[in-house]
Structures are given as structure tokens and as C-alpha cells.
Amino acid sequence: MPDFLLPDLGEGLTEAEIVTWHVRVGDTVTIDQAVVEVETAKAVVEVPVPFAGRVTELHGAAGEVLTVGRPLITVQENENLFVEPGIVQADNESGNVLIGYGTSAGSRRRRRDTTQTAPIPVVSPLVRRLARTAGVDLATVRGSGANGLITRRDVDQAVHPEPAGLVRVPMTGFRKVIADKLSQSRREIPEATVWVDVDATGLLRLRQDLNTTGPKISLLALFSKFAMLGLRRFPELNARIEGDEILMGPTVNLGFAAQTDRGLVVPVVPDAAKLPLEQLSMSLAERTTLAREGKLAPKDLTGGTFTLNNYGVFGVDGSAAIINHPEVAILGVGRIIDRPWAVDKQVVVRSCTQLTLAFDHRVCDGGTAGGFLRFVADCVESPTTILRHL
Numbered sequence: 001m002p003d004f005l006l007p008d009l010g011e012g013l014t015e016a017e018i019v020t021w022h023v024r025v026g027d028t029v030t031i032d033q034a035v036v037e038v039e040t041a042k043a044v045v046e047v048p049v050p051f052a053g054r055v056t057e058l059h060g061a062a063g064e065v066l067t068v069g070r071p072l073i074t075v076q077e078n079e080n081l082f083v084e085p086g087i088v089q090a091d092n093e094s095g096n097v098l099i100g101y102g103t104s105a106g107s108r109r110r111r112r113d114t115t116q117t118a119p120i121p122v123v124s125p126l127v128r129r130l131a132r133t134a135g136v137d138l139a140t141v142r143g144s145g146a147n148g149l150i151t152r153r154d155v156d157q158a159v160h161p162e163p164a165g166l167v168r169v170p171m172t173g174f175r176k177v178i179a180d181k182l183s184q185s186r187r188e189i190p191e192a193t194v195w196v197d198v199d200a201t202g203l204l205r206l207r208q209d210l211n212t213t214g215p216k217i218s219l220l221a222l223f224s225k226f227a228m229l230g231l232r233r234f235p236e237l238n239a240r241i242e243g244d245e246i247l248m249g250p251t252v253n254l255g256f257a258a259q260t261d262r263g264l265v266v267p268v269v270p271d272a273a274k275l276p277l278e279q280l281s282m283s284l285a286e287r288t289t290l291a292r293e294g295k296l297a298p299k300d301l302t303g304g305t306f307t308l309n310n311y312g313v314f315g316v317d318g319s320a321a322i323i324n325h326p327e328v329a330i331l332g333v334g335r336i337i338d339r340p341w342a343v344d345k346q347v348v349v350r351s352c353t354q355l356t357l358a359f360d361h362r363v364c365d366g367g368t369a370g371g372f373l374r375f376v377a378d379c380v381e382s383p384t385t386i387l388r389h390l
Contacts, residue, residue, distance in 0.1 A: 002051055002074070002075060002077060003059075003071040003072075003073070003074050004049050004050060004051060004071070004072050004073050004074070004075065005068075005069050005070060005071055005072060006038075006047075006066045006067070006068050006069065006070050006071075006072045007047065007068070008068050009038075009040050009045060009068070013040045013068070014067055014068050015040070015065055015066065015067045015068065016038035016039060016040045016065070016066060016068075017038060017039045017040075017063065017064070017065045017066075018036060018037075018038055018060050018061065018062050018063065018064050018065075018066065019036075019037040019038060019039050019044060019062060020036070020037050020062055021035065021036050021037075021058055021062070022034055022035050022036060022037065022046075023035045023036075023055050023058075023073075024055065024058075025055050025056060025057065025058060026054065026055060027054070027055045028053070028054050028055075029049055029051070029052065029053065029054075029055060029075060030052050031049070031050060031051065031052050032048040032049070032050070032128065032129060033048060033049055034046040034047065034048050035047065035048065035049045035055075035073055036058075036072065036073070038066075047072070048128075048129060049073060049075065051075040051077060052075075052077070053075040053076045053077045054075065054076040055073060055074070055075055055076075056074045056075065056076050057073070057074040058073055059071040059072055059073060059074070060072070127150055127151065127152055127154075127155055130152060130155050131150075131155045131158075134155060134158075134159050136155055136158045136159060138150060140158070141154050141155065141158050142154070174262050174263055175263055178263050178264060181324075181325060182322050184325050185322050185323050185324070185325035186322060188325065189323050189325065189328075189360050189362075190360065190361045190362060191322075191323055191358050191359065191360055191361065192358070192359060192361050192366070192369070193320045193356055193357065193358045193359075194356070194357050194359075194366065194369050194370055194373055195318060195354055195355060195356040195357070195373075196354070196355055196373055196374065196377050197352060197353075197354050198352065198353055198354070198355060198377045198380045198381050199341055199343075199350045199351070199352055199380075199381050200336050200350075200351050200352060200353045200380050200381070201350045201351045201352075202380075202381060202382060202383050203219075203222060203380050203381075203383055204336070204351050206222070206383040207219060207222060210277075214278065215278050215281070215282075216281070217277060217278065217281045218281045218284060218285065219310070219333075219336075220256065220281075220284050220308070220310050221277060221280045221281035221284055222277075222383075223308060223310070223331075223333055223376075223380075224254055224256070224272065224280060224284065224308055225277055225280065225386070226375075226376045226379035226380065226386065227254075227306070227308055227331050227376055228252050228254065228272060228273040228306075229375070229379065229386065230372045230373075230375045230376045230379075231252055231273075231306060231372070232273070233371075233372070233375060234364075234368050234371055234372040234375075235248055236248065236328075236363055236364045236368055237306065237328060237329040237359060237363070237364065237368070237369070237372055238252055238305050238306050238329075239305065239327070239328045239363060240305060240326045240327055240328065241326050241328060241360065241362070241363070242326065246328075246362075246363055249305065251270070251271045251273065251274075251305070252271070252272050252273040252305055252306055253268050253269070253270050253271065253272065253303050253304050253305045253306075254268065254269045254272035254273075254304065254305075254306060254307075254308065255267065255268045255269075255304030255305075255306065255307040255308070255324055255327070256269075256284060256287075256288075256307065256308045256309070256310070257307065257308070257309040257310070257311070257321075258287070258288050258291040258292070259313075259314075260291050260292045260294070261292070262294065265291050265296070265301060266301060266304060266307055266324055267287035267288070267290070267291050267296055267300055267301060268300060268301065268302065268303055268304040269283050269284065269287065270303065287300065304324060304327060305327060306327060306329060306330075306331075307323075307324045307327060307329075307330040307331070308330070308331050308332075308333070309321045309330055309331070309332045309333070310332075310333045311332055311333070311334065312333050312334045312335035312336065312353065313335075314335075315335055316334060316335060317334040317335060317337075317353075317354050318332070318334050318354045318356055319332050319334070319356065320356065320358055321356065321358050322358070323358050323359075323360060328359060328360035328362075328363045328364075329357060329358065329359040329360065329363075329369075329372075330357070330358050331355065331356070331357050331373075331376065332355065332356040332357070332358070333353060333354075333355060334353050334354040334355075334356075335353065336351050336352065336353045337351070337352065337353075338350070338351055338352075339351075339352040353380070355373060355376060355377055355380070357369055357372065357373045
């Protein structure tokens with residue numbers, strides 16, 4: 001007398017709640033007859049039974065939650081009913097069982113339906129119904145699951161085959177580390193983004209003057225200095241979240257995004273706010289070189305409290321950057337290009353860029369985020385503003 005176990009309903013679901021039974025004890029069922037309606041975290045589905053015979057027990061009442069692999073219904077096998085391919089006969093202890101769902105412990109004596117000449121597909125009743133609806137001959141499908149089990153993906157692949165030349169690249173090593181960190185950020189941080197267009201003409205003029213009279217200063221260093229002055233006024237954005245606590249320290253450990261052959265990395269300049277502009281520019285340049293050479297130590301890639309992302313080097317204007325978890329904000333800088341700009345009610349050509357700030361809404365509201373971004377924008381548009389805050 002076989003038990004039919006709650007099958008894997010796909011998409012990683014591990015349990016389902018019984019909504020309503022379509023049969024009662026004593027009813028006769030046929031193969032693939034829908035016997036129960038269950039609700040998962042994704043949808044309400046009807047579950048067909050892979051046995052034919054008389055129902056002797058229902059394992060659960062409406063409202064009860066069952067896990068995948070638990071007994072769902074017990075059927076007294078009717079030897080006179082046709083056994084559909086995909087079902088094998090077992091001894092009296094286990095009866096007809098669905099290949100892939102298993103039987104009770106111990107060796108089993110099995111025999112196949114001798115009228116079936118093609119190989120018997122290993123498949124669940126839900127997948128079998130899906131295949132029948134899609135017009136897929138399961139005898140032609142190779143199962144990718146355990147013990148040759150045919151899955152929904154296998155049926156989908158039969159309906160929509162992958163194009164020739166498709167390459168599957170495993171996400172491993174450094175790429176997987178990056179993917180996991182970015183996924184964690186998107187999963188855990190309720191982020192919001194604000195942005196503003198700014199006139200950077202004055203900033204470029206300042207940089208030219210500085211580089212004429214001394215060591216070269218990078219734009220990244222100037223934007224970093226403006227950002228750190230802004231964090232002095234809005235310290236909520238210079239923080240990390242650990243559990244249910246916000247950690248705000250007295251120092252700014254500045255992270256900055258650097259593209260390398262291995263992928264995106266975020267080197268960190270410790271206590272960057274204390275560095276003079278020239279030294280800050282040198283530190284940023286040195287860490288960029290080491291990152292691209294793969295020579296940064298792990299300690300040089302951790303401990304950041306705020307991150308700057310200059311994606312303008314890729315020729316793009318804006319981006320809603322992903323926050324570097326567990327930090328709470330990231331400032332992005334777009335490319336600087338000539339655009340028409342209104343100055344004293346006259347349209348002139350100016351060098352403009354776009355600044356964006358993605359921030360963790362758990363830590364602050366739009367007023368704080370907007371205030372910080374506006375401060376940085378004012379520094380860019382009028383670099384002499386910085387003198388008042390040094």
C-alpha cells in the first residue's frame with residue numbers, strides 16, 4: 001500500500017499548506033488525478049497522484065502545513081488499472097512508487113511495464129502534466145535531476161531549447177565573492193537615491209591651477225575631499241550597520257571603487273579626512289595601481305565607512321550605485337562634459353557633471369541625504385567654499 005509523498009513543487013520551495021482535498025477516504029483515484037489543492041509561498045497548485053486505486057488515508061487536514069517528502073496520501077493499489085510510464089512496480093510493502101520519490105528502506109524487487117518499449121522517463125506528476133500540456137514527449141527528455149529525475153527546467157528546455165553557442169560560465173572565486181556581497185547589499189539595505197546636475201567649470205579651473213604650481217591633484221582626490229567635508233556636517237552617512245545598531249565613528253575610512261581585470265574592488269584609505277590634499281591624491285593613486293596589479297592586502301579592502309564611485313571614467317552620466325555593505329552610503333560621480341547651462345539668465349557652455357548619492361533609508365531620511373549632496377555640489381560649483389570648512 002504505497003504512500004505518495006508531497007513532491008518538490010519547484011523554485012526551492014520546501015513546504016506547502018493543504019487548502020482543500022478533492023478526494024475522501026474510500027474514493028477511487030486514477031493516475032494523474034488531482035487529489036489536493038495546496039498553497040506554497042508562490043502560488044496555489046493542484047497536486048496529481050501517480051497511483052491508481054482506492055484512497056485509504058489522507059495525511060493532513062485543510063490548513064495543515066506539510067514539508068516536501070512527507071506522506072500526502074495513501075492509496076490501495078488496484079492491480080487491474082493501467083500503470084502509466086514513469087511508475088515502477090514494487091513489492092507489496094511499497095506498492096507503485098514514483099521514480100525519484102523513493103520507497104521504504106531495504107532492497108526492492110521491481111519490474112517494468114512490459115508494454116513500454118521506450119525508456120521509462122523519471123518524472124514527477126506535476127512535471128508530467130506540464131509536459132503533456134506543452135506537448136513534450138518525455139521519452140525524448142534527459143533528466144538533469146538526481147537519479148535522472150526530469151525537472152521543470154528540463155521540460156522548459158525541451159520547449160525552448162538553448163541557442164547554439166550558448167556558454168555557461170560558473171560564478172566562482174573572486175567573481176562569486178563580489179556577487180555575494182552585492183546581493184547581500186540589495187537584499188538587506190532599503191536604499192534610496194538622490195542626484196543633482198552641477199557646473200564643474202570652477203572645479204576644473206581650480207585643478208588646473210593646483211597642477212600648475214605643484215604635484216598633480218586628481219579629480220578623485222578633490223571629490224573625496226568635498227565628500228569628507230560633507231560627512232563632517234552629516235556624520236550619519238559615515239557609518240556602518242551591525243545587526244540593529246548604527247556604528248558612527250570619528251574617522252572617515254574612505255573606500256573608492258576601482259575597476260581591475262579581476263573585477264570591481266574597493267580599496268580603503270584609513271582616516272582619509274586627516275590627509276592633506278596632495279597626500280590624499282597620492283594615496284588614491286597608489287592604491288589604484290596596487291589594486292590593478294592584484295597586490296592589495298585583505299586589510300586594504302576592508303573597514304571602509306564611506307565609498308566614492310567615479311563611474312564617469314566609463315563615459316556614463318549617472319548610476320544608482322549599490323551601497324558597499326555594511327556601509328550606509330555611496331557617492332557617485334558621472335563624466336564631465338560640455339553642456340548648455342544658464343548663468344545669470346544667459347545660456348552658456350559649461351563643464352557639467354552629475355552627482356548621485358545612494359543611501360540607507362534606515363539611517364537617515366531625504367533631508368540628510370539631500371543636504372549632504374547639496375553641500376558637495378556647492379563645493380564643486382564654487383571650490384572656494386571649501387576654504388570656509390578646512
